[in-house]
Amino acid sequence: MTSLSASATERLPYRDPALPLDKRIDDLVERLTLDERIAMLHQYAPAVPRLGLGAFRTGTEALHGVAWLGEATLFPQAVGLGATWDEELVRAVAEAVAVEQRAFHHHRRAAVGAGPISLQAWAPVVNLLRDPRWGRNEEGYSEDPVHTARLATAYCRGLAGDDPQYMRTAPVLKHFLAYNNEDDRCTTSSSLRPRVLHEYDLAAFRPVIADGAATGVMAAYNLVNGRPCHVSPLINELRRWSDEELFVVSDAEAPSNLVDPEHYFDDHAESHAAALKAGIDSFTDHGEDSGVPIGRLREALRRGMIDESDVDRAVRRQLLVRFRLGEFDPDLDPYAGIGPEVIDCAEHRDLARRSATESVVLLRNDGMLPLAAPRVAVIGPLGDMLCEDWYSGTPPYRITCVDGLRAALDDVVFVEGADRVALRSHTSGALLGTFDITDWGGAALTLRDAETGRYLSLKSDDTLVADQTLIKSWEVRETFRLEADGDAVLLQSVLTGRFAAADGTVTAETREDAERWHRELVRDGTAAARAAAEAADVAIVVLGNHPLINGRETQDRASIALPAGQEALLRAVAEVRPNTALVVMSSYPFALDWAHEHLPAVVWMSHGGQESGRALADVLLGEAEPGGRLPQTWYRGDDELPDPLDYDVIKAGWTYQYHRATPLYPFGHGLSYTTFDYRDLRLSSASVDQNGSVDVSVTLANTGPRAGSEIVQLHVRALDARYQAPRVRLADFGKVRLDPGQSQELTFHLPAEALAHWDVATGAFTVDPGAYEVVVARSADDVMLSAPLTVIGPAPSPRRVVDRRTSSVDFDDYADITIVDATRETGDAVAATGAGTLWFHSVDLSGAVRIEAEVSREGDGSAPACLEFRTGDRLLAELSVPMTGGRYTWSTVAADFPAPLAGVHDLRLTLYGDFRLAAFQFRSAR
Template identity: 70%
Template structure:
């Protein structure tokens, strides 16, 4: 065929695969009109037929399998993948997910008008599991940044593929940054002092981005230090600085609109969208498929001069780069274009789902009861015959429950009741219901005849839902006692059921209990009594308890505590009272305080919601057909251990995670038992001394000394001794999962570099490894240390902080009391303000020699007679500076005060803020 018959558009330079991608993007961008470029900033980028461009949509959820597109292989929740501690396994899970996503992209039609299924995969989630009460705990890998980064990198490599030019899918990291609470998430601020920012939250993202396996990131809903993440300068100053690859940064859903309402951070949407674009947001996920509204706001921003064409073009270039790498413009060269529909839930992926589910099971306690040797098992509990989907699960192609895996009957422990209206005399739903209590009085009611959930439809009720999986959960209720009757209240709306006295129809419309219908509750089956009878007639009881992923702890809702639901706890204790050999299986998205079970039961097991093969995996572990290969990815705290406030993101001062929590946990980070027996020996270091920018080679011998095969996770921790800063108790430096046959011995090799011992030095604004004494620890968990070796870092001693004629940022404190970190301006900078009446900042070993005065950079929106900043050296006052009203929280002024006498030497400085004062920085000046 001659070239004259080839469509003109196919001969344009951007269609030429021989040209460098940069030149192809330049050519295509130049051919797009300004309006076409602007339209590409929305999540739903429209087609441009005249250039042969198809529609493009950002984002397909792919956290533990392809989600929301129909049946696809469902792997364990991310926290379960974290429990595997197996990078290669996690990479293979992501690879399978990306292969299936390719199949959906090529062969499964998406919803009308949305364009092809996006090959931009919104995964993995790198947010650290700081607080086990986080509603989205299931989405993260770990409370530790090293562990999270390693698994996150593996997942990204699996999604992206190995081709040098083309991506299988384009991984997008979620959610940047410091996002670990759901309640009021769009208006709460995560306060990050520099050490926490650099050593903890950024540390989970930095290695993943630096690996080159990442193509983008999603900004988080929350604020950091008073500034919304969608306008944080950290996108440019940190995230994009870690790589020479372009990152395509997307917004979270509706977050651009949130900048005005509910956050009220900007006056209008044109201003807010312009700020987000300038801060580095390249794609606006807002208003669903309605692109007119967000694009209109951006057009207004252009017209007002808040952004210019180069800002738009920069974002469009980043999108086009991804599209080229995904093979959109070179289908004949794309190595992944031939993936067929048969890969979805194929036998290989089913086997991988089973392996992942098995490797994620954690044996928390075992006095010898496991593995089970008896087949007379009483299987009890609300999750014994259930496989749950979470919000980001794919649709289960099939499901294997624990009952299916063990091949035994189930007693779920639920009461069966009939609810009869006192007005009409009719049964609610004309059926009996099995009542499951999920804690705090929140119930689900399932028809005894059909097994379907009672659900709210507008104001009517019907027992017609096979699955609880919707953004607004309409299947939860309360049975509120009212004398000798009960009231039926829907949890979502808070309204009560009423019965029309004429028609007998039930509507959920009553705003108050006084107007509600009274129902007679008739107990048809005592679930606990049935469970006790089953336990008494068996050799062993297996009680499966935990959470439903969409009830109590989910996106938009944090848990209030970590205790098991009281009804579940009561069921467990009752069963254990009649059957001493009772195994507790916790199936959950997060940790529980199971102190009683640990003290009284012979065995405790945990699994996340493990996907389609949950029951097969658990049965294999319980029966000893597989070794429990999982280890905890986060600390399980004790029930009596008061946890810090959910919004206290200062892991150092609050005492979060194994690094800083000083009370003994119930089960530590990294904990997990095996049926095999392992011995550690011969910890050898190539040198006992490190110098700056050097490394030490570490070897340790692991032996399987038992009679059966198993796996161990060798965990290498570091610890600073006699540190001048508040150092972690221990900190994970490396890990390796090793499977050994009986009698097998293996020597494992690690390398520990000086930087792995570093902390963020607020005095220098950089990572620093202090000279001094350290320890390397080989451990089975953060608290089960088996071998230690001393290590010395050589080098000059740290010098005092230079504080004379040098601007010191208020946020660079060594310690604080009552301080809140907030934004200095809408665009950049941090400031300190009191959380209450006063705040104290501590700056240790500051050299103030020759200082005669101090300048403070302050703001105070309104006149505050008590507003002042005080400086102290130990107990000696240095200066007291009244702060004038500046008219606005972002209007800054500098106030100077003379010191009583010139200062000499090094001081431990205290800065005390009183009143509605904001302090950005201060400078001690000398006479010169």
């Protein structure tokens, strides 16, 4: 086609800002050819010069600063922002990130790919921090859906800006849905029964989308109930929560995963068609090579698996975002004038310091803090180190803990506490090098050259070179194991599992072929640390994790224990200097049982960005209040955590809502340098109907000697519930700053729906009548005041199952059951291998004369399979399950009762054998 001149394209209707937006999009879509529209479905959408349409790319990482584009202001990790419990602050951080993203977009070109740097922000992460061993724990805000949704909404609002027509950036929520494990993440399935799905995982996403704060979501790598998230019907379910259209992007390479590791579809044309029809609008696959994924979509179109309307629907969603980002109205875009000077500007530096300061959590304090001692020894691997994580930008500068304290105190010494060792070949006597060794846990060590301070790194040719100043790469090549072998050690690469050979290359496949290295202790790091501690008035031991080692994207942690070497260093220092404070700088919780019992002070902060050291010093020295509170539970070391793949928070006992053992530090915990008094808890009414609300008022007073902040947490709990209810559940919260002697009355509006649970019998949220308790607390386990609240309304009726189809997943309880996909496109079913049981409570069987069940079964049929229905000890029916020809081929098996059933009972179904059950139905004689 002939290209139009620039002046001609300016006169086209889609360029006319006076027209309604949908009309402009209609005009542009109609002018694009089918080939041009299909090409827009890839992450790198090409330019269409004939229409004056520029290239477009989805996605700039913007989790806690603009990432991967060079120097940009680096704020605390998301879990650290979560610890602030401060929506206003989180929004301000997002505004700064978005302003810098705009500056990159307008003034710098992308290093790779087509077009300018994207204004679509791939942030925030809304996945809940169910399991603290999750490798990407640092990316989420909280283990609680209310807390997460509130902060995510604030972050999205900050990214998008306040203009009614144009957005500063376009926020995309990650990762939909139930994504909280890294090991085998592309093939594992998160089993979500309806209560967990609606009360927990969807509950974090729904308020953000219903508020209109997000412009899209990114689908997750994992499967949910046996179906990959990229073809989940839940994608279009979330689109029903808001009148705002959502632009849904795939995660990197996930469309190809549908065939390759997951084997969910037979070929890529089929899988890409299914993803497009399920609601994926942009395919992030094969990097910049759009030819492969677009070729697959063209093949799907040729084979009739998709049609033009499927393509157009996705293209329209993309164009809506592009129009709202001002791409077609540069003269009207209120954000077009943002200049490069905003990157790392003074205002953003101040905000980085403030946000890091507000994220610091004081876990324990027996009077040691704030520090008053003149001589301070800072000890530990993170005392003079600031780490980047995978989604960090490059900080313009780094203020470490030592830097921050030295700026305020005259006598601060630093000792890393690392052993310095020389490794010499047993075979040749050649020196491999002299290294300072740091234990990061899981037997993963880093070896830093004693002279240059650079990390030993495994090169692609299997040689070892100490040349890395920073650990930040997808394949971490700087971690090793030193395995004892008699009086020598073996050097093993964590990445490849191979050992160093006599020639210095890491090529030995077995221990037998590995070189033996003589390990000479040049400096005893623990002895140096003890000496420094003895010479000081106080010791500050800074321990924690490196975000790229042992717990990162693609790798979960095996445990929550501190690295053994770090724990030993801490104990050695405390032995000679009891006045020792532990500072944990980490992306996730650790088990700190010993430290809590033996040390006078324990502090936590996430990796807090470029201002970490000044923020930490401000809190340690009392220049600032420790305003943070834990966004997730910190468990004890001997607390046996559920299996990482058990996503049933209710039955497994995950998070503060359901965990049965007393944690070391509960959700919401954090101490202050001042004291607060809670009084005068009042409810506007002692009762509420099921659709009503009450106002909850409480007075908070600062009774201490200094100004401080408190996070007032409003929890609710059901008493004598007919279902397994949470111990407590966060309903609202507010951060309050008070001067000494000052008090403030807070009023929370509590709708009855905050007391709701997902009723599996009705398939909707329900507020049961009965007794509840409203709790004002400092943490999930620290109740300050409580008041009873009665919900008034009709009692729930028995479950109707006669002449009504009951889905198998709508059970009240279960044992040895897995939730699976009923078809590739939609629906859930249950399966058991061996024997599994489902319970359905308070079921009205009156008038039932027949039972029917929808089953599927594949295999050779050599083992019997049957489905048993019982009420108490009474056997109602035993149905033999035949072979049906495949797992998605469904048949109905049935049995008649000798006489009509009567009454309300608890129903028990037992599945014997390997088959699937989608639903059952009791039939009456009518």
